[in-house]
Amino acid sequence: MAAKKRQSSRFARVPQPRLDGKASRISPEGRIRATIQKIPRGKVSTYGAVARAAGLAGHSRQVARLLHRSIGLPWQRVLGAGGEIKLRGDHAIEQRLRLEAEGVRFRGRRVDMKAHEFMFPRR
DNA sequence: CCTATGACGGATG
């Protein structure tokens, strides 16, 4: 296949039809917000994991955008894959301080996911 | 309509 493969890939481009059957009446954005709210204090997750848990596999970027413009969400608990802070400058500093303030420990530049990653219940 | 950009992620070298 020499042609460029612009389509397809390992990602399901279509959102999961439903979660448990009743979240379908909530907007994708609402599902993402609800998912983020479930991350308990002292625990963290990743953009990709949040997207999947919200039934939007592959939409990690949308999760990031939402976090960026929304208020009232525990934004500091969402990290990049591997537990790395994806913010820059002062924002990155604040995120780290907030996380450490709630007991999250780092290993160099990343969070010790082994000990702090919150596992969303399987769907 | 097209291109660039961005709190992303994964594969590859």
Next chain:
DNA sequence: GCATCCGCCATAG
């Protein structure tokens, strides 16, 4: 660990 590329998507110009 770093650099590059590709895939996906909403937004801005």
